[in-house]
Amino acid sequence: MYRGMSEADRLHNRHERSRLVAAPPEDLCLVFANSRSWRTSDQPVEKLHAFADLMAWCQTAKALDPASAAQLRQWAQHSGRVAAGLFDEAIATRETIYRLFSATAVNTEPAVADVEILNQLLARTPGRAAVTLTAAGNRWRLPPAAPAVASLLAPVIWSAGDLLTGERLARVRLCANEKCSWLFLDDSKAGTRRWCAMRACGNRAKAHRHYLRKTKSAHAQTPQ
Numbered sequence: 001m002y003r004g005m006s007e008a009d010r011l012h013n014r015h016e017r018s019r020l021v022a023a024p025p026e027d028l029c030l031v032f033a034n035s036r037s038w039r040t041s042d043q044p045v046e047k048l049h050a051f052a053d054l055m056a057w058c059q060t061a062k063a064l065d066p067a068s069a070a071q072l073r074q075w076a077q078h079s080g081r082v083a084a085g086l087f088d089e090a091i092a093t094r095e096t097i098y099r100l101f102s103a104t105a106v107n108t109e110p111a112v113a114d115v116e117i118l119n120q121l122l123a124r125t126p127g128r129a130a131v132t133l134t135a136a137g138n139r140w141r142l143p144p145a146a147p148a149v150a151s152l153l154a155p156v157i158w159s160a161g162d163l164l165t166g167e168r169l170a171r172v173r174l175c176a177n178e179k180c181s182w183l184f185l186d187d188s189k190a191g192t193r194r195w196c197a198m199r200a201c202g203n204r205a206k207a208h209r210h211y212l213r214k215t216k217s218a219h220a221q222t223p224q
């Protein structure tokens with residue numbers, strides 16, 4: 001295939017058949033897990049309902065570049081049943097990630113089966129073996145995106161492995177709102193953050209405590 005081609009031509013050909021991916025944020029796996037929120041409430045909120053939603057999430061999270069996402073969308077139009085199966089595998093991966101980190105967040109050892117699933121996924125992800133310097137920032141150069149979970153979600157899976165084996169694992173938290181169960185990294189100086197966001201669950205808890213105090217006070221002042 002490469003006979004008669006110069007080294008520059010071979011390099012260009014290889015680059016034409018690859019994609020550039022930035023190093024994932026350390027909490028990207030948690031962001032993916034949180035695409036299903038209010039998990040322990042009566043009405044969980046699901047953001048990913050179909051393959052198209054998964055593509056949109058990957059592109060927004062920069063796990064996929066626009067060209068790769070467009071190619072996979074086109075593939076899905078002609079491979080609906082296979083795309084639906086791939087979507088199901090992606091959701092199963094998300095749930096494995098959630099179980100792993102929700103366990104560690106409450107100082108419980110993750111299930112061996114979930115660790116094994118993550119290891120199998122890591123073994124199938126493209127290797128981070130080449131870096132490319134660009135004006136937009138330095139990137140990992142990977143093979144073209146393929147219709148497989150380990151390719152599609154490679155940055156998510158990398159971040160799960162990196163976080164699970166890194167020093168920041170001790171900072172993984174579950175929101176203290178028992179109906180929320182959002183996963184997050186505690187960046188507070190003292191390491192005592194309890195809520196996914198103060199303006200959300202934190203304020204709800206504050207308002208609930210205020211309501212209880214008022215109710216208790218009203219009852220105390222009511223003549224017997």
